[in-house]
Amino acid sequence: MTVNVRASSEPWLYPPTQMLAENVDGFVGFLRAKLEELSNENGSEKGNAEEIALRLRQLEAWRNHVGTLLQYCVEDMHVGNFIDHIELPMSSASCFEANVAEYNQSVQVAFNNGLNEGFMLAKNLRHIHRKYEEREVWLALKGERQKDGTMKNLGETVVLKRVGKVELSDMKQTNHNIQLLCREFKAQHLLGKLEHPNILPLLCVFENEHSIFSVSPLGGSSDLMEILSAFAVAYRAGFPEPVVRNLMRHAITGLIVAHNVGVAHRDVSLENMVVKDRENMLTTPLTIIDWGHCCGVHLRDGTSGKFASIPHEGPLGKAKYMAPELLSKSRTVYDPFAADVFALGVCVFSLLVGRMPFKVALDDHGQILSKSASELLALLGLSQKLSKDAVDLLNKLLAWRPEDRIPSHVILSHRFFADC
16 A cells, blocks of 8 residues: 655645645645554555655645745735744753843853763864854764763764854844844754755754854765866866756755745855765755845735745845846845846856856946856857757846746756756
């Protein structure tokens, strides 16, 4: 008695509507009944029961998130960023208080030695130091303190992010910095509940006197920019199309999951995509990381699945991936999902060609660059190097007008992905 639950149990791959949410309610009931039925079967159906249980958890998480979005529509609530209302999986009491004095005082109550008690640092993966941020990303091993004071390795590898409080506590930026950090953790926690393989979940957050830490599973050991740079130097070219097809299929699926529960990444880049097996790029899975610039957008209405535009905040993310509308000084609102698609187009272009299409989407006079992907490829003498399907996909992803770009939820229907 094998039950195929895959075909109809991934509603996050479609724009959310009231009808879709109601259909999910019915399917949740169906899966619960099947699980109860399988619980009375012998061990041969154990694997199928586990798959159904996973799908059920994913569906319920998606339904809860989209139900909240639909509620905003019904009640005409203008929620600027619903992510801010999510509760974090804290390992300590209160955290991220706006008042720095109270904040630092509360920190000392617990986890002064939290880092030493729970983790053994193995390798420093990244160190970022900016005016208002000091961040380290460590590969760490979960450990357990023994009676003799030594640490026992529990065998689980995690990624530990450390954010220094001194930089966060600049009085002019404190509230804003803490809000952004919270939003990053909360979005990762929200999306992690869907248990989707292309999105890195958040395991917990804790703090000591000097730092705030977040703990995540190890999504991958190498980011795509690091891998592409080495490949381009060695071969003076980009990756073969089948490799790009595999990598971007994972990236696009992860973005669709986020977009269809109302979360825009806003810093899509090769640096924020990691893989586990760089030696087998044709088959390796990919995980999207670093949600520090994300935002939550409520639905425009509950029947169309369309999300509202958000206020234009100026340049956001890495310059070489920024959509033209983010560089515009005249816009007051923009579509963050369309901006994610443009950044994804920059990723696809770079992987196929072996170099970025531009340093920033402006011409020599500071005006918005308006060349199509076909024109950019012609300037580089690469028009004949790529398949017609690849060029057509790039034109749709890198359309300069956001309304002309292909929506994220239909990208995988493009002919370029026909063999996936």
